[in-house]
Amino acid sequence: MRDLRLTRRMSQAQLAGHDLSDSYISLIESGKRTPTPAVLKLLAERLGCTPEYLSEGIEPEQRAHVEVRARHCELALLGGDAAGALEGFDDVIAADDNPELTLRARWGRAAALERLGRTGEAIAEFEELRELAERDAGRTSWLPSVISLTRCYHAVGDLGQAVALGERALGRLTGLGLTSGSDLAEVARVLLLAYLDRGDTPRAQTLVQHMPDDTDVAGDYRRASEKALEEGALGDAIYLADQALEAASARSRSTARARLQVAGARALIRGDEADNLRALDLLTAAEPELSGDEATACVIESARALIRLGRLDEAVATVRDTLEGMPRQSFDVVMAQAQLVLAQAHLAQSGREAALTVLRATAAQLERLPANRLTASLSRELGDLFDAAGDGANATAAYRRALESVGLRPTRRMTQAFVEH
Incomplete structure (x- = not known):
């Protein structure tokens, strides 16, 4: 506010006008008072800016550009351009002081460093993120940072830290009843490797006997989130709920693609031998992603393709197996x-x-x-x-x-x- 006032060559009294006192303006500029929303709006009008700029130091349009930039960096990271992502995340951190966006960019930066093989720097970033999470456990989960640190410490050969952190994360996840999902799978994977590297074969074999079962990932995460909420661990509850949403979304995308494959196969079945072979491939790929009547319909279409291909015994066996699995009544x-x-x-x-x-x-x-x-x-x-x-x-x-x-x-x-x- 002070910078804008001086740029516009206004005194504190001029900015205060008849509604406020110049001493109140001075207190705001020195950080000793926080204006109400109504006063903020009034001051923004006189300074020719938006209230958002006065409160956050960045215009809404600029904020939107920065948020888009952050998402583009995340896409670059997923696409394998870790160097470009790292540069972009640094720009986002420098351009914005919004805590949530900055935290998101810091996560991206740490992940980019790990992808680039700069594991020591990544560990430093993830350790800071873990400290932040543990200081604000009511809103943030330490699980993702500890899982990342488990992987990084194993990568640099610090097996003691990798095992200690991995067992901590594994204990928390299983304590919440989680039996599936990417978090459990990643912790189990790194712990297995760390146990084997330490020559601790019995522990590795014990862990193999309790491998994650990914039959209902979204539901598993949701139940774990509910348990965390009951415990009052809001940070974990939020994180696990987000993981449930991501798993459900991934399942939805897979199902949508499988439905499209079945529809495409139905069109191909009307064609020649090559079309029917292609249809059979599509249906084989689609079936695991479908359930209930949709999965059954997929098998039925496979039998139609087999008939067109002259593989009649297979077609009969396929349909009979399907009918035997249906309720008779x-x-x-x-x-x-x-x-x-x-x-x-x-x-x-x-x-x-x-x-x-x-x-x-x-x-x-x-x-x-x-x-x-x-x-x-x-x-x-x-x-x-x-x-x-x-x-x-x-x-x-x-x-x-x-x-x-x-x-x-x-x-x-x-x-x-x-x-x-």
Whole structure:
């Protein structure tokens, strides 16, 4: 405020005007008083700046530029440009005095130093970050700094420190009930290496028996966060909640990609042998990322591709395994799709009677599903398969059901046209 006032050649009395006293202005400039938001706004108007500039020393637009710069540095680090990231983080630290942004940039700087192999400097940075976290444990977790230090001390050969810090982090994570996730995996990895380097094989083997299980990473982090919150460890609770969000987001991205792969495979299955081989690769990659009906639908599409490729025994085995894993007491759209693919595979094997047995059971079960476009599509496919098996009566009935499912009352001519089409 003083710098701006002098730049504008204003006295303290001129800045105070009729609303404030020049002595109050003097107290503010000497750091002995903090103006209220209303006074801050008034002073900013007279000095021709924003209240944010007076309170933080940087304009909002400049702050936004610095925040974007920080994110670009993080992207550079992830992309392997540690040197560029380090330079950028230094610029961010020099340009901004916002504590949160500065802390974020300091973390990035420490990580960049580690990536560049300047491990001693990285250790110094991470140790300062650990001290900050331990002084403010109510808001900040020491876990990430200790995990990073465990890795760095191992890298420089200080096995005693690596083991001590690693065991501390491992004890805290497991004490919160964490059984999965990148934090536990990294601590366990470095501890294993440190134990082996020290010749402590029994401890290493014991740790191997308790390897992380990444079946529900997001849920595991969330439960650990809840436990930390119950303990009053807010810093750990916040950190673990952020890790839960990141894990859930990563899972969401993987699922979205897998869904796209399944959709792409469905388009390719209609093509030639090369297309079907590509479809099978996409479906194989997608299946582990999916669950429930989506995973089952993925397997069904794999069976369709196998049929097109002439690998009929594999197709039949694939669908039968899928059907055996479904609850027997309930019949739904996914089960109907599986049964229709099984019938198609039987027909391709010249197993007409086996196909008809499956088709007739499916027809009876489809009657119990609500009429909509999806069941219309299934009835249409059912009719095509009955027709291919030489059962014209059931084919016609299936086509009629398809028309009725979309709200049409079929005439004989409409049904015949549908069959011919």
